[in-house]
Amino acid sequence: MSGKQRTATYPVGDSYVSEGVIAAASSGPAAPGPAGEPGEPLLVVEDLRVQFTRGGRRINAVNGLSYELLPGSMMAIIGESGSGKSVSSRALMGLLPPTATITGSVSFAGRELIGMPEREMRELRGGDIAMVFQDPARSLNPTMKIGAQVTEAIRLHSDSDRKGAHARAIELLRMVRLPAPERRFHEYPHQLSGGMRQRVMIAIALAGEPRLLIADEATTALDVTTQAQIMELLVELQQRLGMAVVMISHDLGLAASYAQDVVVMYAGRAVEHAPTATLFGNVRMPYTRALLGAIPALEREPHSLFEVTPGQPPDLSALPKGCPFRPRCPNALDRCVEMPPFREHEPEHWWACWNPVGDETGNGEQE
Amino acid sequence: MTTAALPQVPGTRDPRVSRTSRVTRFAGSPVLRLVVKRLLMAIPIMLGVTVLTFWVLSLIPGNAAQQLLGPEATPEQVAQLEEQLGLNRPGYVRYGEWLRGAVTGDLGRSIVSNQPVSDLLGERLPVTGELVLLAFVVSLVLAVPVALLAAHRPGGVWDRISMVVSTAGLSVANYVLALILVLVFAVQLGVLPAIGFTPLSEGLWPNVRSLILPSAAIGLPLFCFYARFLRGDLVDQMQQEEYVTTARAKGVGSWQVLIRHAFRNSSFGLITVVGLNLGALIGGTVIIEQIFALPGIGQMLLQAINTRDFIMVQAVVVVFALVAVVANLVVDLLYAVLDPRIRYGSR
Numbered sequence A: 001m002s003g004k005q006r007t008a009t010y011p012v013g014d015s016y017v018s019e020g021v022i023a024a025a026s027s028g029p030a031a032p033g034p035a036g037e038p039g040e041p042l043l044v045v046e047d048l049r050v051q052f053t054r055g056g057r058r059i060n061a062v063n064g065l066s067y068e069l070l071p072g073s074m075m076a077i078i079g080e081s082g083s084g085k086s087v088s089s090r091a092l093m094g095l096l097p098p099t100a101t102i103t104g105s106v107s108f109a110g111r112e113l114i115g116m117p118e119r120e121m122r123e124l125r126g127g128d129i130a131m132v133f134q135d136p137a138r139s140l141n142p143t144m145k146i147g148a149q150v151t152e153a154i155r156l157h158s159d160s161d162r163k164g165a166h167a168r169a170i171e172l173l174r175m176v177r178l179p180a181p182e183r184r185f186h187e188y189p190h191q192l193s194g195g196m197r198q199r200v201m202i203a204i205a206l207a208g209e210p211r212l213l214i215a216d217e218a219t220t221a222l223d224v225t226t227q228a229q230i231m232e233l234l235v236e237l238q239q240r241l242g243m244a245v246v247m248i249s250h251d252l253g254l255a256a257s258y259a260q261d262v263v264v265m266y267a268g269r270a271v272e273h274a275p276t277a278t279l280f281g282n283v284r285m286p287y288t289r290a291l292l293g294a295i296p297a298l299e300r301e302p303h304s305l306f307e308v309t310p311g312q313p314p315d316l317s318a319l320p321k322g323c324p325f326r327p328r329c330p331n332a333l334d335r336c337v338e339m340p341p342f343r344e345h346e347p348e349h350w351w352a353c354w355n356p357v358g359d360e361t362g363n364g365e366q367e
Numbered sequence B: 001m002t003t004a005a006l007p008q009v010p011g012t013r014d015p016r017v018s019r020t021s022r023v024t025r026f027a028g029s030p031v032l033r034l035v036v037k038r039l040l041m042a043i044p045i046m047l048g049v050t051v052l053t054f055w056v057l058s059l060i061p062g063n064a065a066q067q068l069l070g071p072e073a074t075p076e077q078v079a080q081l082e083e084q085l086g087l088n089r090p091g092y093v094r095y096g097e098w099l100r101g102a103v104t105g106d107l108g109r110s111i112v113s114n115q116p117v118s119d120l121l122g123e124r125l126p127v128t129g130e131l132v133l134l135a136f137v138v139s140l141v142l143a144v145p146v147a148l149l150a151a152h153r154p155g156g157v158w159d160r161i162s163m164v165v166s167t168a169g170l171s172v173a174n175y176v177l178a179l180i181l182v183l184v185f186a187v188q189l190g191v192l193p194a195i196g197f198t199p200l201s202e203g204l205w206p207n208v209r210s211l212i213l214p215s216a217a218i219g220l221p222l223f224c225f226y227a228r229f230l231r232g233d234l235v236d237q238m239q240q241e242e243y244v245t246t247a248r249a250k251g252v253g254s255w256q257v258l259i260r261h262a263f264r265n266s267s268f269g270l271i272t273v274v275g276l277n278l279g280a281l282i283g284g285t286v287i288i289e290q291i292f293a294l295p296g297i298g299q300m301l302l303q304a305i306n307t308r309d310f311i312m313v314q315a316v317v318v319v320f321a322l323v324a325v326v327a328n329l330v331v332d333l334l335y336a337v338l339d340p341r342i343r344y345g346s347r
């Protein structure tokens, strides 16, 4: 672990640290939070908003997304295509084009990422926060050898020399179980299969020893068998290296099989968030219900979209007033023209709905 | 890309994958097939171009005999010389005769001066070659950094400046530019010669000095074109290609992403454009050589047309067409050498 900013962390009660230092550390503006302590989230996303301006039109891709992620855990973000999963995760890494306006707050290990200067952000990218993308055929540079692409990442985040980086690259390629890593090192991406390329992408992501790995539909482009292998690999690495993983997917089944927590997104917001078992045992959002209903558990196609969900996904440049799911919602009430708040209604179970599934009384919000 | 999606086991029987040894890779290689294909394609091109030239020349009034004897000559004198030069025979006979020589490498003798065409080409080609090379090198060497600077921040100050400059540069015809350059650097400032060519045998600097203005007249529009093309391609790569996002997600700095990642991929497009350009470019030398009184092949072409010396015209046309064909071949070969997807044959 790089420990760049963890050296500045003073665990409360540490006998070597005087009261004064603790006070100074926790009151200073740059004081990092006590990251890594059990119970303290690694990532806190609060009211994240992303708006694109394109040809005079405003596209509200993310509209007040909030969630928390514990260190070392695996969380899934699911939602239909266009619900803002990719945009929100790219926003927190500062990977969006300049046409994007980002507001809200993303705190990573106590550091605010939104508005962070590019120089600092660059240290974090590929260092403490890494990302794997959907299409392994397009996400590797076609004109560079595998080895060069892995060692580039290694050398950016450590001061190893050529030889050291080479050895480390082979080690990483072995860790992601790429067959014949020494030979593959000298090959180009097109000489590898899709699954192998995604393993290389993961090796690149691991180069900076990240504390957070975001896998954006990392298995969507792969066949079912390879998909399972890559997911197993991610789970294994997550446990072995103690890193947190956010797996973004439109595949509810995949999320259910691998993630500890699930965030359901709709129209750029989190609409339901709970530990996986809680969520699937006690669905509260009509939208999540619709997603589940759209996919009969046994006959589910591995890459099936939620095509049975009635109605169209919302137009992000003209969102309806109140709950964005209202035009498609079977539970809709008059009250739904007001935006339902996203709250922890039951222990560890958050949702944003006036009339949730299970207690359709017409006044689901009891307060 | 289709094969890439399949799992590839070592020792697979797919010939595109198992082509590991250097020897086998070359024998059935796409490179060799490419060269042969291109050379076969060149045959109809050369035939078409020379027939067309021959036919167009025959439509222009007057022939070499009349040009040689001048307006005072009597019809009898002209007819006599025509017979002597063989000009009274039908066109297809003369073309056939020329072609028979040409395929054996004998381009014949100038009708007007009776010198062997190959000697004349040997004198003139180096001048044009040097001019074109200089224009090329200068325009590319300038275009690459300007394009990188512009593409680093699309819509930024450098991008806008380079856009204005290149638009201006592209909208000026090269002969107008030539006259402006002569006016400024030769007439007003007097730092460079307005016309004439100094051969390399009289020293490198005098030689280069005599070519600065003509090569600038050819190279500046070229520079604008390359800079603009490369800038556009770089911006496309940066905005649309996922490998760029991967590089940025690794923590690679913006200049490094541009140079190490995007430029590498954009260079293929640039090579294509440069190669396709070469044919047009060498045609453009005709007028520039005329303006700057350079004893190149373009100047020779104009003289040959004026004297209706069809043998000489054919020779120049053949050279131009050959340059275009070879340039295209070189582009494809460069692709094969530079692009690993072709080098290791996957598509």
Ligand SMILES: Nc1ncnc2c1ncn2[C@@H]1O[C@H](COP(=O)(O)OP(=O)(O)O)[C@@H](O)[C@H]1O
Pocket (backbone or CB within 6 Å): A052, A054, A059, A061, A079, A080, A081, A082, A083, A084, A085, A086, A087, A088, A097, A099, A316
């Ligand atoms: N660069 C961009 N400019 C404008 N709109 C964008 C841009 N990137 C994404 N969007 C829009 O933002 C919305 C959310 O996209 P995304 O986060 O990619 O969805 P997904 O949940 O499928 O990952 C989509 O409607 C998409 O069209």
Ligand code: SF4
Pocket (backbone or CB within 6 Å): A285, A286, A287, A323, A324, A325, A326, A327, A329, A330, A331, A332, A333, A336, A340, A352, A353, A354, A355, A356
């Ligand atoms: S708030 Fe209303 S419209 Fe929105 S999901 Fe709940 S019931 Fe449906």
Ligand SMILES: [Mg+2]
Pocket (backbone or CB within 6 Å): A085, A086, A087, A216, A217
């Ligand atoms: Mg996406």
